[in-house]
Amino acid sequence: MANHRKNTPTLKSLSKRQWMKFSAAVAGIALVAAAGVVSTRFFYQSQDTGTSQITAFSATAPQAASRGTAREGLRGADAGTSYVTVVINGDKTTVLGSDFTDVKSVLQAGGILLDPDDTVEPSLDTKVTESTVVTINRAGADVETAETPIPFNEVRKETASLPKGTEKVEQEGAQGVMETTSLVTRAGDKVISSNPITSYVKTAPVDKVILVGTGSTHVSSGSAGASLGTTVPASEMQQWAHDYLLSSGYSEADFSAAVYIINHESGWNPTAKNPSSGAYGLPQALPGSKMASAGADWATNYQTQFKWFVNYCNARYGSIQGAYNYWLSHHSY
Incomplete structure (x- = not known):
């Protein structure tokens, strides 16, 4: 299997009020996105309060097929499901939804939070199609890749x-072997936040x-x-x-x-x-x-x-x- 490890880019930390929090895989955000409930501070927040454990997995290869219901077609997605690519600090993920209108609606569906000093292209009110690529540059965060064993x-x-x-x-x-790519924010040697962007089973375990x-x-x-x-x-x-x-x-x-x-x-x-x-x-x-x-x-x-x-x-x-x-x-x- 091809090596998916990337060189880790480093961004300059700006201030303590610029800590980000992104969690496409964290269940709480997923529930909020699924319910369509977004608080007034959903897209912008000033401070992160904790560190998320890096434990996420996904398919054996990023291109693996996915599941829906027995009456649905290829890949199990509804006919009205749209796919929009979001690139965060150079790392790509896919956001699914059925009612995308603009960039803001994509971030809402993906459970993606922004700090005031993060940059987003195109702008939040730009209309989107499946060919749209949303690019986010996080202030004060590094993209890091880690591997953990699967029993x-x-x-x-x-x-x-x-x-x-x-x-x-x-x-x-x-x-x-599970490979996880996360956005990590540090203050000196202390990790302030570590939130997974993407992860997958790089090598499946072999039964004894x-x-x-x-x-x-x-x-x-x-x-x-x-x-x-x-x-x-x-x-x-x-x-x-x-x-x-x-x-x-x-x-x-x-x-x-x-x-x-x-x-x-x-x-x-x-x-x-x-x-x-x-x-x-x-x-x-x-x-x-x-x-x-x-x-x-x-x-x-x-x-x-x-x-x-x-x-x-x-x-x-x-x-x-x-x-x-x-x-x-x-x-x-």
Whole structure:
């Protein structure tokens, strides 16, 4: 996979009243944008009060397809959805909406805040089309890129090719890599704010596969077959998803399929945002607000997002395993 790391540009800090706050992926802003509620200080504010943790993920590659509902067309977006590119301190993101009129409406939909000394081109009242590129230069902020690991899962697969009671490691596990680009503001060595612009799963984790023998003591070696096996949850979030599926009548294979898809799509981070498409959340729904059909807390609640994911797989592919098989062929679903 190509290296997406960029040289980090540095902007001169102007004053303490010029701290910015941008959070396209932060759930609270996403909820505000989805509801269409904008305060009188939505676009301009004078001071930031905290630092956001850098934890966002998104698709395996920025160009990955995104999800909507079973009755929608390619990429899952509504027919009326528009795409406008916003470049912030040289880093590009995509804002989705259905009622763009001017630059201000794009920033509103993307949850983008401006400080008084930030520059915006074209102006806020300029009418926009899908060919419009909005450029924002932040005062006093650096664009920085960081990588963090994504845990791998252990998958146990039964096989008659091994004697009963024996085990064999078929594939060693490997952590994935998540790359996040953030706007970071510092006062000396102290980080005042660190807010993600874009992020994606640069390298998906590789499962550790263990073969569990079920055969007699005298069998020849051979393939374990195409079984999805039993996946061991690697986090509290995955444990909840596992228990939810099994209590709802699904199988261990369904959970294995779900883990594989979400590991590659978002790394199991509920505030994931794709840098190219704007797809959001665990299932990378496009736009994320489609998950409101599963609950009003869609932007922050991984349980709501996972339930939407299950419903989407069933409606579009007939099952979670159906979505998994499609993903293996198309690297999207």
